Amino acid sequence: MSVLLYVGAALFCIGVLGALMLRNGVRILMCIELMLNGANLTFLATANSTPEPGVAQTMVVFAIAVAAAETIVGLAAIVAMYRSKGWVTIEKFNLLKW
Amino acid sequence: MEPHIILTFLILGLPLLGFVTIGLCGKIAKKWAQYVGTATIGVSLILSFILLFMVISRNAAYPVTSFTWFETGKYVLNFGFQIDSLAVIMLVVVSTVSFLVHLFSMDYMKGDPGIARFYAELQLFTVAMLGVVTASNLLQMFAFWELVGLCSYLLIGFWFHKRSVFQAAKKAFFVTKVGDVFLFLGIFAIFYFSGTLDFGSLTSGFKALSETILIVIPLCIFMGAVGKSAQFPLHVWLPNAMEGPTPVSALIHAATMVAAGIYLVARTIPVFIADTTGIALTVVMMVGAVTAFMGATIATVQDDIKKVLAYSTISQLGYMVMGLGAVYAIGGNHPSYAMFGFVAALFHLMTHAFFKGLLFLGSGSVIHATHTQNMHEMGGLIKKMPITGWTFVIGSLALAGFPLFAGFWSKDAIIGAVWSNFAHGHNTWALVAVVLALLGAFLTPYYMTRCVWLTFFGKPRKENHAHEGSWKTTLPLVWLAVLAAGVGFVGIPFWGGDGLIPNFFQSFLGNAYFKATHFISGNATLNIGTTLTDPSHGYETWSQTNPTLFFGAIIIVFAGILTGLIVYVWRPKLKVRLINGLRPIYIFLKNKWYIDEAWTFVAVKPFLWVAEFSSKFDAKVIDGAVNGVSWLTVKFAGVVHWFDSHIVDGAVNGVGWLGVKLSTITKWFDENVVDGLVNGTATVFGETGKQTRKIQTGYLPNYAAVMFASVVVILLIVAIFAL
Secondary structure, eight states: OHHHHHHHHHHHHHHHHHHHHOOBHHHHHHHHHHHHHHHHHHHHHHHTTSSOHHHHHHHHHHHHHHHHHHHHHHHHHHHHHHHHHSOOBGGGOOTTOO | OOHHHHHHHHHHHHHHHHHHHHHHHTTTOHHHHHHHHHHHHHHHHHHHHHHHHHHHHHTSOOOOEEEEEEEETTEEEEEEEOOSHHHHHHHHHHHHHHHHHHHHHHHHTTTOTTHHHHHHHHHHHHHHHHHHHHBSBHHHHHHHHHHHHHHHHHHHTTTTTSHHHHHHHHHHHHHHHHHHHHHHHHHHHHHHHHSOOBGGGTTTTOTTOOHHHHHHHHHHHHHHHHHHTTOTTSTTHHHHGGGSOHHHHHIIIIISGGGHHHHHHHHTHHHHHTOTTOHHHHHHHHHHHHHHHHHHHHHTTOOBHHHHHHHHHHHHHHHHHHHHHTSOOGGGOOOGGGGHHHHHHHHHHHHHHHHHHHHHHHHHHHHHHHSOOBGGGOOOHHHHOHHHHHHHHHHHHHHHTOTTSHHHHHHHHHHHHHHHHHHTTOOHHHHHHHHHHHHHHHHHHHHHHHHHHHHHSSOOSSOOOOOOOOHHHHHHHHHHHHHHHHGGGGGOOOOTTTOSSOOHHHHHHHHHHHHHHHGGGGSTTOOHHHHSOOTTSOOOOHHHHOHHHHHHHHHHHHHHHHHHHIIIIIOHHHHHHHHHHTHHHHHHHHTGGGHHHHHIIIIIHHHHHHHHHHHHHIIIIIHHHHHHHHHHHHHHHHHHHHHIIIIIHHHHHHHHHHHHHHHHHHHHHIIIIIHHHHHHHHHHHHHHHHHHGGGOOOOHHHHHHHHHHHHHHHHHHHHHHHO
16 A cells, blocks of 8 residues: 555655646646546555545546546647647646736 | 466567667667567567477467466465467467568658657557467456557557548547457456356356346456457458558557457357357357458459558458357357357457468558559559569468468358358358358458459559658568468368378367367266367368358359459459449448448437537536526615615714724824724735736646645644654
8 A cells, every 4th residue: 555655655755746746738747637537546445444435536537527528628728829839838828927 | 387388478478578668769770679679579489489389299279377466355366377279379370470470561661750669659559569479357357458469559649640540540440449348248247157257268157147137247258359350240440540650550450459359259159159049159250251241342343452451350350250150159069160150250360361461561562652542543563663563462372262272261261161060050140141251251362362453453543653662661572472372281171081191180279179168078068078079089070061152152253353354454344333323332342231330320319419419408408507697696685785775874973974084093093093003904914916917927837836735835734742
C-alpha cells in the first residue's frame, strides 16, 4: 500500500509541477489529468483500510467520469483558443490582464 | 522462476527497455536509436526461437504462470503468460517480421528528422504485439490489444504534417474502436457469466445459458476481430492506413497487428464452439468469405502499388477468418476434421505474415527508389533492381498460391477445411463460401500478375534513377523470400495413410486446439473430448476426401496467372475492351464497392445531422428564449419608467424642494466635515486598488499557483489544528 501511496503522490506532484510550469494548453490538461489520477490512486490505496472500501472505489469511478467531462470542456476551450488565436500557449493568453 | 517465464519476460522486456531508452534519450542520441532498437528485437527474436524449440521438445504447453493483478471483491484478475504452441508460433512470426522491418527501416527512414520517434514507436508496438500473443487472460490481452491500436495510430500518423495522413490515422483508430467496443461488451459478458477471464476457463459458466446469449457472446468477440483484422464492413480503414511509412505497413498492416484479430478468435475458439447452433461460426465464415472475395475484386483495379497490397491483405485476412469459421460446430459434434479450419487459418496467418511482409518491404524498396506509388509510372524495374524484383516475384507467387510456395499449402488448406465443413458438416453456407473462396483464388494470381508486370517488367514508363538499396534493404527481402518460398513445407497435407511427410504444423498446433477445446468437454451438452481423435495419430485430410478440389485449385491458380498475362502482356487491347465492356462493374470496383460512401451515409452523415441540429437548437431555441426574456425586461422597464416619471417624480420634486431648503443648511456641514472624511477614504481605496490590481496578471499559471499555495496553507492549518 505504501508503494501505491508514493506512486500516487509522485503522480500528483508531477502533475502539479507540469500544470504550473508548462506553457502548452494541451500539456497542462494532461498534467491536470495526472493530478487527478494521482489522487484517485491514493483513494484506492487507502480504500481497504476504511470500513467501506466500496465508497472510495465508487468515488474514484465518479472522479474518472468527472475528469472525462472536465477534459472535454478544457479541450473545447483550447480548440476555441486555437481557432481564434492560432496558438495554444497559455502564457500569451492574457485577456484577463489589468 | 521457470526458464520459460524468464525467457518470456526477456522477450517482452528487451523491446520495452529499448522503447524507454529511445523514448527518453532519442533526441540526444538520434544516431543510436536505430541500432538500439534493432539490437533489442534481434535478441528477442533469438529468444523466441529458443522458446519455440523448448515447447517443441516438451511436446506440450507450459502450465500458465500468473500473478495476481488485482482483486475486486471475490473476483481475482491475473496477469500471466500462456506459453503454448499457438503463442510461440505467433512469437516467432512477430519477432521475425519485426526484426526485419527494424533492419529495413534503417535505410528507408534514413535522414528523417523523427527517426528516433519512429524507432521508439516500433519498439512499443513490438512489445504490445508480443504481449497480445502471450497474455493468459482476455483482459490482459485487451490491454495490449488497445496498446497495439494506439501504436498503429501513432505510426500511421507518423508524417502528421500532411492532412490526409492524420485523417487516415484518425479513421483507423475510430473504425477499429467500433469493433473494440463490441469486444469489450463480449469480455464483460464472459466475465459476468463465468466470473473469470483466464483463457483456460472462459466457458466455465456457459452451461445454463440460453442459445441466443451463446450466439451473441462469440459474435461480440468476433466484432473485435472484424475491426482489427479489417473484415467487411469495417475494412475501410486499412487502405487509408497505407499513408504511413511503408515498413510500418509491412509490420503492422500486413504481418502482425491485423493478424491479431485472427489470433483473438483462435484463442477464444471455445466460446465459439460453445454455440451449439453453429450460427456464430457460420457468420464468421461468411464474413470471411465475403471479405476474401471483395478484397480480391477491388485489388484488381487499384493503381497504387500499396493499395493493391492493402486490398490483397484484406482478402487474405478474409481467408483466415473463413478458415476459423469452418471449425465445425453444428449440433456440437466435433469430428476429427473439426480442427482443420483452425490449423489452416493459423498456418495461413504465418505464411501470409512472411510473404505479405516481403511484398510490402519490396514495394517500399521500389517506392524509395522511384519516389512514386503509382504502378503506371513504374515498369522495367527488374533490370535496375534485380534483388527487389525477384524477391517480389517470389512473394507474389506465394500469395497467388503457386504450387509448392507457402501460400499454396495454406490457402488450399483453408479452402479444404471449408469444403469439409460442407461435405461432412452439411453446412450449406460453406458451399457459398467455397465458391467465393475459389473466385478469390482465381483473382489473386490475376491481380498479382498485373501488379508484378506493371511494376517490374515491360518498358519503363517514366524516367527514374532507381537502384538497389544497401544490404540493410536487401537482406530482409532475401530472408523473407526464403521463408515465403519454403515455410509452407512445415504444414503440407498427408498423402496416404500416415503421410509421406508428416504435417508438423498440424500436429504441433493441434495441442493448442485440444487444450482449448478439451476443458469444455465436461459440459454435458458438448461432447467434444470424446469425438476428437487423438492428436498423436494421423488426421483424415481434406485432400484425401476431395482430391478434385485440390487439383482444381492448382488449375485455378494457373488460369489466374494466364488471364493476367493475356490481359496485360500479350493482348493489351483486350484490357481496354474489357474495361469498356464491363464498365458498370469496373466503376463499381473503382469505387471500392461504395462501402466508404455507405459508411458516410450510415454513420458520418447522421452524426453531422445531430451536431447540426444541436447547433440550430442552440441558435434558435435557446438564443430565442434568452432574447425573449430580454425583450420582456425592456418592456417591463418601459412601464416602470412611465410610473417613475409621472408619479414618483412629482412626489420626489415636492420632497426635493424641501430637501433643497434643508440642504443649504447641511451643505456647510457637508463641505467641511464629511468631504474630508470621504476623500480620505477614497484616496485610501484608490491607492490600494492601484497596487492590488497588479495581481491580476492574466497569466493562468499564476492563478493556479496561488490556488495551489492556498490549498497547501489551508491544509497545513487544518493539520495543525487537527493535531
